[in-house]
Amino acid sequence: TERKRKVGDVIEEVERTLSTPTALLRGISDALVTEMERGLRGDIHCQLKMLISYVDNLPTGDEHGLFYALDLGGTNFRVLRVQLGGREKRVVKQESKEVSIPPHLMVGTSMELFDFIAAALAEFVDTEGGQFHLPEGRQRELGFTFSFPVNQLSISSGTLIKWTKGFSISGTVGEDVVSELSKAMERQGLDMKVSALVNDTVGTLAGGRYLDNDVVAAVILGTGTNAAYVEHANAIPKWTGLLPKSGNMVINTEWGSFKSDKLPLSEYDKAMDFESLNPGEQIYEKMISGMYLGEIVRRILLKLAHDAALFGDVVPPKLEQPFVLRTPDMSAMHHDASHDLKVLGTKLKDIVGVADTSLEVRYITRHICDIVAERGARLAAAGIYGILKKLGRDKVPTDGSPMPRTVIALDGGLYEHYRKFSSCLEATLTDLLGDEAASSLVAKLANDGSGIGASLLAASHSQYQ
Ligand code: ADP
Ligand code: MG
Numbered sequence: 397t398e399r400k401r402k403v404g405d406v407i408e409e410v411e412r413t414l415s416t417p418t419a420l421l422r423g424i425s426d427a428l429v430t431e432m433e434r435g436l437r438g439d440i441h442c443q444l445k446m447l448i449s450y451v452d453n454l455p456t457g458d459e460h461g462l463f464y465a466l467d468l469g470g471t472n473f474r475v476l477r478v479q480l481g482g483r484e485k486r487v488v489k490q491e492s493k494e495v496s497i498p499p500h501l502m503v504g505t506s507m508e509l510f511d512f513i514a515a516a517l518a519e520f521v522d523t524e525g526g527q528f529h530l531p532e533g534r535q536r537e538l539g540f541t542f543s544f545p546v547n548q549l550s551i552s553s554g555t556l557i558k559w560t561k562g563f564s565i566s567g568t569v570g571e572d573v574v575s576e577l578s579k580a581m582e583r584q585g586l587d588m589k590v591s592a593l594v595n596d597t598v599g600t601l602a603g604g605r606y607l608d609n610d611v612v613a614a615v616i617l618g619t620g621t622n623a624a625y626v627e628h629a630n631a632i633p634k635w636t637g638l639l640p641k642s643g644n645m646v647i648n649t650e651w652g653s654f655k656s657d658k659l660p661l662s663e664y665d666k667a668m669d670f671e672s673l674n675p676g677e678q679i680y681e682k683m684i685s686g687m688y689l690g691e692i693v694r695r696i697l698l699k700l701a702h703d704a705a706l707f708g709d710v711v712p713p714k715l716e717q718p719f720v721l722r723t724p725d726m727s728a729m730h731h732d733a734s735h736d737l738k739v740l741g742t743k744l745k746d747i748v749g750v751a752d753t754s755l756e757v758r759y760i761t762r763h764i765c766d767i768v769a770e771r772g773a774r775l776a777a778a779g780i781y782g783i784l785k786k787l788g789r790d791k792v793p794t795d796g797s798p799m800p801r802t803v804i805a806l807d808g809g810l811y812e813h814y815r816k817f818s819s820c821l822e823a824t825l826t827d828l829l830g831d832e833a834a835s836s837l838v839a840k841l842a843n844d845g846s847g848i849g850a851s852l853l854a855a856s857h858s859q860y861q
Contacts, residue, residue: 399704399705400703400704401703401704402704403700403704403706403760405704406699406700406703406704407700407760407763407764410662410696410699410764410767411767413660413662413663414660414662414767414768414771415660415771416660416770416771416774416775416778418824418827418828420658420660421774421775421777421778421781421824421828422778422781422828423658424656424658424659424775424778424779424782425778425779425781425782425785425828426782426785427656427658428444428651428654428656428778428779428782429782429785429786431443431444431654431656432444432446432649432782432783432786433786435649436627436631436632436633436634436647437633437634438633438634443653443654443655444649444650444651444653444654445545445557445648445649445650445653446632446647446648446649446650447545447546447547447548447595447647447648447649447650448548448632448634448635448645448647449548449594449595449598449624449645449646449647449648450548450550450551450645451551451594451598451602451645451646451853452629452640452641452642452644452645452646453640453642453644453856454601454602454605454606454626454646455602455603455605455606455849455852455853455855455856456856457482457483457486457606458482458483459480459482459606459852459855459856460480460481460482460855461479461480461530461531461855461858462477462478462479462480462528462529462530462536463477463478463480463537463538463539463591463851463852463854463855463858464476464477464517464521464536464537464538464539464588464851464854465477465478465538465539465540465541465599465847465848465850465851465854466513466517466538466539466540466541466577466850467541467543467596467599467844467846467847467850468513468540468541468542468543469541469542469543469544469561469596469618469619469620470543470561470618470619470620471496471497471619472494472495472496472497473494473495473497473513473516474492474493474494474495474844474847475492475493475495475516475517475520476490476491476492476493476844476847476848476851477490477491477492477520477521477524477528477851478490478848478851479527479528479529480851480852480855487848488527489527489528490848492844492847493516493520495516497509497512498512502562502563502564502565503563503564503565504565504566505565505566505567506565506566506567506568506571506576507567507576507580509565509568510576510577510579510580511580511583511584513577513580514577514580514581514583514584514586515584517538517581517584517586517588518581518584518585518586521536521586521588534860535587535588535589535859536587536588536589537588537589537590537591537854537855537858537859538588538589538590538591538592538854539590539591539592539594539599539849539850539851539852539853539854540573540574540577540590540592540593540594540850541594541595541596541599541846541847541849541850542573542593542594542595542596543595543596543597543616543620543622543846544556544557544558544559544560544561544563545557545558545560545648545650545653546573546593546595548593549572551591551592551593551853551857552574552590552591552592552593552857553572553574553575553593554572554573554574554593555570555571555572555573556568556569556570556571556573557569558674558677560620560652560674560677560678560681561619561620561681561687562619562673562687564673573593574590574593577590578590589859591853591854591855591857591858591859592850592853592854592857594846594849594850594853595622595624595648596616596622596807596846597614597615597616597622597623597624597648597649597846598614598624598646598648598849598853599845599846599847599848599849599850599853600614600615600616600624600805600806600807600842600845600846600849601613601614601624601625601626601646601805601849602845602848602849602850602852602853603805603842603844603845603846603847603848603849603852604803604805604840604842604845604849605805606848606849606852607842607845608803608805608840610800610801610802610803610838611803611804611805611840612625612626612787612789612802612803612804613625613626613780613783613784613787613804613805614804614805614806614807614842614845615776615779615780615804615805615806615807615811616806616807616808616846617684617685617686617776617806617807617808617810617811617817617821618685618686618807618808618809618810618811619685619686619687619808619809620652620678620681620685620686620687621651621652621680621681621684621685621776621779621808621810622648622649622650622651622652622681623649623651623779623780623783624646624647624648624649625646625647625649625783625786625787626644626645626646626647627644627645627646627647628643628644628645629642629643629644629645630643632645632647649783651680651779652678652680652681652685653677653678653679653680653681654679654680654779655679655680659679659680659683659775660771661679661683664692664695664696664699665679665682665683665692667695668682668688668691668692668695669682671718680775680779683771683772683775684772684773684775684776685772685810686723686724686808686809686810686814687723688723689723689726689768689769689772689810690719690721690722690723690724690725690726691718691719691721692768693721693726693764693765693768694715694718694719694720694721696764696767696768697715697721697748697761697764698711698715698716700760700764701715706757706760707748707750707753707757708750712748712749712750713749714747714748714749715748715749720747720748721747721748723810723814724809724813725743725747726765726768726769727765727769727813727814727816727817728740728743729743729744729761729762729765730762730765730766730769730814730816731815731816732762736755736758737755737758737759737762740758740761740762741753741758744757744758744761766816769814769816769817769820770820772817773816773817773818773820773821773824774820774821774824776821777820777821777822777824777825777828778824778828780804780821780825780839781825781828781829783804784802784829784837787802789802789837790829790833791833792832792833799832799833799835799836800836801836801838802836802837802838803837803838803839803840804837804838804839804840805840805842805845806818806839806840806841806842807841807842807843807844807845807846811841812841812843821839822839825837825839
């Protein structure tokens with residue numbers, strides 16, 4: 397390729413089109429709140445589904461007994477069992493196992509996927525040891541964490557609205573996922589009842605509340621992104637049922653599908669979206685979450701290779717391959733603090749296939765990672781700020797009363813492992829809230845809170861209650 401443009405010019409353009417000044421973030425938060433309100437009204441044109449979870453009570457600590465959970469939502473799924481000991485003993489014992497989903501099952505048929513899951517679950521149940529105790533004559537019960545948008549019909553049933561995050565399975569949309577799972581369990585000869593169907597955000601919120609009474613919202617930053625929070629039931633116009641006794645209802649925002657003119661979409665975002673499995677959908681998620689950040693970096697590097705010969709006269713063929721650069725690799729490159737960026741050099745060699753990159757090329761690559769991660773983290777912070785606004789917890793009260801302590805439970809591999817991402821997110825939240833309001837906000841890692849959360853909700857909705 398000929399060098400059409402200077403590297404510096406392309407970088408400057410990338411910096412400009414991916415920038416997220418604080419004023420823009422405030423506008424995005426406001427647009428999100430407006431969409432949340434529309435979603436709660438049931439406006440059919442709204443992108444935010446604001447799904448009613450049927451969870452009107454979060455765990456109290458009194459939950460008791462043996463419960464299972466199954467978490468399906470990304471590249472892995474987890475099975476878990478816990479023995480809950482009530483207020484005094486809390487979680488007496490817990491065991492879990494992670495199973496990766498063979499890629500062909502992510503784009504196969506519903507029955508194949510659910511059979512695979514049920515088989516793994518049955519195998520796990522077979523290893524239940526003596527420390528777990530099921531009272532005589534009772535059926536085992538399960539909390540099913542299913543991290544895709546579902547139209548919930550009750551606490552233990554709901555139909556799939558659409559697949560996201562690289563799943564594209566025929567024959568599940570419109571079906572009740574609990575009945576799909578139950579039929580697959582029956583085919584495996586596994587006698588177990590699904591007592592609660594929850595989104596991972598709702599599970600994380602429940603798990604977070606079990607540990608800390610001030611948890612009011614949960615945010616997932618993993619393969620995808622989403623958030624749930626506790627809403628006043630009387631602030632949900634589309635809810636036509638009886639008002640729950642608690643006066644509350646957990647709402648699964650499905651904020652990954654947020655879309656707004658205010659979101660700064662670059663040419664890289666637009667091209668990635670266009671070529672994705674779900675064009676035009678999950679726009680906010682595509683700018684923030686782990687499935688996509690590395691791919692955005694790849695597209696920018698490709699542009700630099702094409703237009704400014706970043707990697708020399710030939711464009712490295714491997715760089716042309718969508719999704720070769722995964723977010724964990726991006727994160728490893730970004731965190732390289734060695735003086736010669738050795739880790740980064742090795743990654744470029746292994747992933748892109750260019751050996752002996754100059755220090756300048758390595759610095760540029762790290763800078764691109766920084767730009768893309770920072771934008772994602774700042775946009776995620778704007779979302780959390782929006783939820784705090786919706787809850788009226790974004791400002792110090794003007795009547796002199798103390799600012800209530802507010803805890804957000806966060807989970808997902810991106811937040812957990814990408815330190816520069818999570819620290820930028822937290823710094824941005826402080827910036828948006830101001831020091832005083834920020835001092836009563838706690839962002840808490842709820843490591844695998846969704847699994848425990850689902851089992852707690854299975855316990856509080858047990859058929860034996
Ligand atoms: P899921 O969202 O699929 O339920 P996780 O919460 O475990 O699963 O998140 C997995 C995602 O987190 C991966 O797809 C990846 O994008 C991201 N991730 C995992 N490890 C890292 C890492 N070290 N750095 C950055 N991102 C990571
Ligand atoms: Mg998950």
